[in-house]
Amino acid sequence: MELNDKIRTRQARIGIIGLGYVGLPLAVEFAKAGFEVTGFDVDGSKVDAINRGESYIGDVSSEDVAASSKAGKLSATTDMARLHDMDAIDICVPTPLRKTRDPDLSYVVLAVDAVKARLRKGQLIILESTTYPGTTDEVVQPALEEGGLKAGADFHLAFSPERVDPGNPTHHTRNIPKVVGGVNETSTALAAALYGSIIGTIVPVSSTQVAEMVKLLENTFRAVNIGLVNEIALMSHRMNIDVWEVIEAAATKPFGFMPFFPGPGLGGHCIPIDPFYLSWKARQNGFECRFIELAGHINGSMPSFVVERVSEALNSQKKAINGSRIHILGVAYKKDVSDMRESPALDVMELLHRRGAALSYTDPYVPTLDHTGLSLQ
Numbered sequence: 001m002e003l004n005d006k007i008r009t010r011q012a013r014i015g016i017i018g019l020g021y022v023g024l025p026l027a028v029e030f031a032k033a034g035f036e037v038t039g040f041d042v043d044g045s046k047v048d049a050i051n052r053g054e055s056y057i058g059d060v061s062s063e064d065v066a067a068s069s070k071a072g073k074l075s076a077t078t079d080m081a082r083l084h085d086m087d088a089i090d091i092c093v094p095t096p097l098r099k100t101r102d103p104d105l106s107y108v109v110l111a112v113d114a115v116k117a118r119l120r121k122g123q124l125i126i127l128e129s130t131t132y133p134g135t136t137d138e139v140v141q142p143a144l145e146e147g148g149l150k151a152g153a154d155f156h157l158a159f160s161p162e163r164v165d166p167g168n169p170t171h172h173t174r175n176i177p178k179v180v181g182g183v184n185e186t187s188t189a190l191a192a193a194l195y196g197s198i199i200g201t202i203v204p205v206s207s208t209q210v211a212e213m214v215k216l217l218e219n220t221f222r223a224v225n226i227g228l229v230n231e232i233a234l235m236s237h238r239m240n241i242d243v244w245e246v247i248e249a250a251a252t253k254p255f256g257f258m259p260f261f262p263g264p265g266l267g268g269h270c271i272p273i274d275p276f277y278l279s280w281k282a283r284q285n286g287f288e289c290r291f292i293e294l295a296g297h298i299n300g301s302m303p304s305f306v307v308e309r310v311s312e313a314l315n316s317q318k319k320a321i322n323g324s325r326i327h328i329l330g331v332a333y334k335k336d337v338s339d340m341r342e343s344p345a346l347d348v349m350e351l352l353h354r355r356g357a358a359l360s361y362t363d364p365y366v367p368t369l370d371h372t373g374l375s376l377q
């Protein structure tokens, strides 16, 4: 049976590599739509949790995982040999930065190697991990073709950026339009058909590079606008103007303005990282991304500004940071999530700790912070 028919009749077997914030919600949606889904992860504890019918991601309920698993539609494994049995494979592994702020594609490369060793004719491979334009055709495609099969002829290959927003009660996997770009028309059409079975709106684009760039534009847009509003906050403070009142009033303009809000810095696996994938790739092409660098600089300076404000507040009470007991309310990178990745709260706490503060914190989503090395009370 052709893959298109298998997708239409829900007989396509779907493999999801990487069962994190992106992969698990996707796996559950495909399972709920009637597909047989196998999750692949190198983390045995996640695999075990899914096979026990338990979720470890805030936006996915254990009831959904348990129901899909009980119906025989969702299982997980660390055994990559089973990739061979899949008709469609979605790669959702991390794409962090190296210390030098260069892209770290090592997880993608390992996942692609696992697929390469089992690749067979007719399979559809989709990369979902956020990455720089050119990754799919310059890194993924040549690696997959090493075994002799050709993308677009023997197997199908596409990129589709994930837009999930953890903790967002309104927008989730099913109702966030999905952009897809394949290495050829058939790949795009098959990826669109696959996602179309679980997502309301599919947005096909002309190439994998366009699809990769779409995601980086979206996240760069956020990083730059947050950088702008953080700069406005810093200058408003200097001019004794209430920046929150300014933003609230500006947001009454019914067109041409979108409110962004200042904060202690950027967090999560996307906004602080993704724009640097773009600036790295642009640099390879002799182009300097000034907006991205500037926004990164301003956003990165916000934890120091917070500490400066704490110092001023204590000073006004004839106190120093050194020896003060300081309680942090909320440490995850945004509200209603437990995700600590890149959380600026950790930078603020580190700076306060170095200045001699005695720290404690409360966050209903983050019961322990043992790994930070900070002495918490």
Ligand SMILES: NC(=O)c1ccc[n+]([C@@H]2O[C@H](COP(=O)([O-])OP(=O)(O)OC[C@H]3O[C@@H](n4cnc5c(N)ncnc54)[C@H](O)[C@@H]3O)[C@@H](O)[C@H]2O)c1
Binding pocket: 017, 018, 019, 020, 021, 022, 023, 040, 041, 042, 043, 046, 092, 093, 094, 095, 107, 110, 111, 128, 129, 130, 131, 162, 163, 164, 165, 166, 269, 270
């Ligand atoms: N978190 C978000 O809100 C979000 C939103 C949109 C896009 N993205 C992008 O999606 C990708 C995944 O992000 P995430 O937040 O889901 O990451 P995550 O860390 O939550 O999950 C990634 C999973 O991949 C597994 N993994 C790592 N290497 C593997 C390998 N070789 N084989 C199998 N499994 C492997 C890890 O064990 C982990 O469970 C990243 O590129 C990220 O930028 C994330």
